[in-house]
Amino acid sequence: xxxxxxGLGAHGITHANVLTRxxxxxxxxxxxxxxxxxxxxxxxxxxxxxxASLYEQDIAGIIIATPNKFHEATATEALDAGFPTLIEKxxxxxxxxxxxxxxxxxxxxCPCLVSFSNKFQTACxxxxxYVESGYFGKITHIRARHVRRRGIPGRGTWxxxxxxxxxxxxxxxxxxxxxxxxxxxxxxxxxxxxxxxRSEFGKQDNYAYLDMYDDNGQAKMYDVEDSVTxxxxxxxxxxxxxxxxxxxxAQPEHKYVIQGTDAGAELRLSNDLSEKNESPLTNxxxxxxxxxxxxxxxxxxxxxxxDSDPLEREMRHFTTAATDEExxxxxxxxxxxxxxxxxxxxxxxxx
Amino acid sequence: MTTNxxxxxxxxxxQTTLAILEVLRDRRVAGVSEIARELTxxxxxxxxxxxxxEEAGYVERKDTQYAxxxxxxxLGGVARERERLFHLGREQVDQLAVETGEKVRLIVxxxxxxxxxxxxxxxxxxxxxxxxxxxxxxxxxAAGKAFLAAIPRAETHEYISQTGLPAQTENTxxxxxxxxxxxxRIKDRGIALDDQEHYTDIRCVAVPIVIDDxxxxxxxxxxxxxxxxxxxRFRSTLPNKLQNIAGVVEINTTYSEWIATS
Numbered sequence: 001x002x003x004x005x006x007g008l009g010a011h012g013i014t015h016a017n018v019l020t021r022x023x024x025x026x027x028x029x030x031x032x033x034x035x036x037x038x039x040x041x042x043x044x045x046x047x048x049x050x051x052a053s054l055y056e057q058d059i060a061g062i063i064i065a066t067p068n069k070f071h072e073a074t075a076t077e078a079l080d081a082g083f084p085t086l087i088e089k090x091x092x093x094x095x096x097x098x099x100x101x102x103x104x105x106x107x108x109x110c111p112c113l114v115s116f117s118n119k120f121q122t123a124c125x126x127x128x129x130y131v132e133s134g135y136f137g138k139i140t141h142i143r144a145r146h147v148r149r150r151g152i153p154g155r156g157t158w159x160x161x162x163x164x165x166x167x168x169x170x171x172x173x174x175x176x177x178x179x180x181x182x183x184x185x186x187x188x189x190x191x192x193x194x195x196x197x198r199s200e201f202g203k204q205d206n207y208a209y210l211d212m213y214d215d216n217g218q219a220k221m222y223d224v225e226d227s228v229t230x231x232x233x234x235x236x237x238x239x240x241x242x243x244x245x246x247x248x249x250a251q252p253e254h255k256y257v258i259q260g261t262d263a264g265a266e267l268r269l270s271n272d273l274s275e276k277n278e279s280p281l282t283n284x285x286x287x288x289x290x291x292x293x294x295x296x297x298x299x300x301x302x303x304x305x306x307d308s309d310p311l312e313r314e315m316r317h318f319t320t321a322a323t324d325e326e327x328x329x330x331x332x333x334x335x336x337x338x339x340x341x342x343x344x345x346x347x348x349x350x351x
Numbered sequence: 352m353t354t355n356x357x358x359x360x361x362x363x364x365x366q367t368t369l370a371i372l373e374v375l376r377d378r379r380v381a382g383v384s385e386i387a388r389e390l391t392x393x394x395x396x397x398x399x400x401x402x403x404x405e406e407a408g409y410v411e412r413k414d415t416q417y418a419x420x421x422x423x424x425x426l427g428g429v430a431r432e433r434e435r436l437f438h439l440g441r442e443q444v445d446q447l448a449v450e451t452g453e454k455v456r457l458i459v460x461x462x463x464x465x466x467x468x469x470x471x472x473x474x475x476x477x478x479x480x481x482x483x484x485x486x487x488x489x490x491x492x493a494a495g496k497a498f499l500a501a502i503p504r505a506e507t508h509e510y511i512s513q514t515g516l517p518a519q520t521e522n523t524x525x526x527x528x529x530x531x532x533x534x535x536r537i538k539d540r541g542i543a544l545d546d547q548e549h550y551t552d553i554r555c556v557a558v559p560i561v562i563d564d565x566x567x568x569x570x571x572x573x574x575x576x577x578x579x580x581x582x583x584r585f586r587s588t589l590p591n592k593l594q595n596i597a598g599v600v601e602i603n604t605t606y607s608e609w610i611a612t613s
Binding site for chain 1: 563599602608609
């Protein structure tokens with residue numbers, strides 16, 4: 001099957017790589033001629049300057065990988081044209097724009113998913129099944145932390161522009177983190193937040209780093225936060241501490257500590273799904289219990305999960321939805337909106 | 352009916368009309384003899400042209416003095432509407448003017464002059480020497496240097512030979528080598544500074560707006576008097592802000608058809 005990719009930057013290329021690994025073919029659209037040329041060469045694919053040309057092709061679905069600000073215009077157009085659509089996270093650059101996308105998705109009835117890839121790591125799926133079996137009892141607190149030591153993506157490009165991206169670390173890696181957090185805990189609503197957003201590293205002329213996602217050497221824009229710390233209370237009484245950083249003077253970590261009334265867990269996920277730095281991807285789950293017996297004791301159980309490529313799992317999820325015209329709940333556009341709403345609430349409290 | 356044409360094939364009457372209008376643009380107000388002297392035309396000729404222009408509303412007369420009429424604005428307004436940078440950059444210029452309190456402009460190059468196509472003034476600005484339609488030389492202004500740095504070097508040399516780099520203040524760069532070094536520096540950093548090179552008490556910062564195919568759409572500039580333009584603001588704060596804005600305008604321009612209308 002053939003899929004159309006709108007936006008041929010780093011995200012578009014990642015999605016195209018996954019699709020071609022799965023035996024699908026791709027065509028692409030970008031207004032930037034360099035991006036078109038690179039994509040065309042890499043995938044031996046046809047590229048177009050305008051989205052209108054894409055809709056005339058025989059394609060099974062569309063993937064939106066444009067800068068965040070353009071998600072709405074391109075996704076609503078694709079949905080209106082009747083195509084199943086996968087939107088790179090975050091759903092949009094701000095909450096009103098995200099709401100308008102959901103409105104169009106509802107009206108058209110086309111399958112519409114948001115790409116939150118960490119959720120498709122097998123350790124995360126297993127953790128969710130333990131939650132659903134009631135293993136943890138009631139979850140009372142989660143410590144969710146995704147900290148990179150120096151990992152600002154595309155520093156100086158649209159990724160770090162408030163106007164185009166809509167936000168910094170919280171809207172980028174934070175979208176995946178909030179998605180995993182809400183997914184594990186059954187989509188509770190935030191009622192209170194104390195938070196702080198900082199911009200300490202990206203603005204430095206002498207920002208030192210070892211590797212950068214989408215480093216195109218055009219450092220120019222930087223007016224977003226590079227870290228956020230927040231404490232959240234939810235309607236069901238649960239609390240969560242959230243820490244997200246593109247850059248921090250700390251060891252890198254992407255980890256969820258789940259504390260329930262009956263048991264707990266530590267879930268460690270990949271710090272960087274672009275696969276440049278991590279092989280194999282971090283994908284670990286351990287379960288924590290304290291059992292009463294003749295001698296009371298702790299049990300720390302390491303769960304062994306199969307290594308399966310989360311990006312491929314996610315893409316299969318989308319291609320199946322596209323071909324069967326299904327509306328899976330996992331990573332639905334409605335879930336994308338809940339993530340966007342939570343992030344908006346945290347931003348409001350943190351700026 | 353025959354039309355008088357000069358050797359170059361241009362229509363003489365059009366040339367004369369435009370020359371008179373341009374004198375009125377540069378001088379704001381002028382009498383017949385003043386215009387005749389500047390253009391070395393006969394006074395009677397100038398008088399005839401002014402009378403026709405007055406009837407059409409392009410020139411207005413008060414006693415013996417002439418000035419451009421509002422009909423001229425009807426042409427300028429339409430010309431500006433067609434300029435992409437005006438539409439794609441206006442909102443950002445307004446925002447920055449409010450945020451900084453200073454004067455922020457969109458400047459587009461035509462015929463080796465920077466033309467102000469839009470400007471917004473923050474609350475600090477009490478009077479301004481520029482307005483929409485102001486023209487300035489390139490080598491003495493931040494916006495002009497940003498433009499010169501972004502175009503092919505052969506074209507820069509053409510500008511130098513055509514204008515001769517006249518001094519506007521004692522800080523104006525008037526030597527070719529010095530200008531070329533300055534333009535290299537600007538190209539490296541992506542920021543142009545005018546440290547009292549056009550007006551003695553004004554500092555200005557500008558960045559070019561360059562899109563996909565390396566087309567220079569124009570420049571965005573922010574200026575302030577010396578007493579409000581500290582070294583920090585001049586060399587760091589404003590350049591960073593302008594680069595953020597220029598980047599946003601560039602991306603919005605490249606993806607203009609992808610911008611949601613709602």
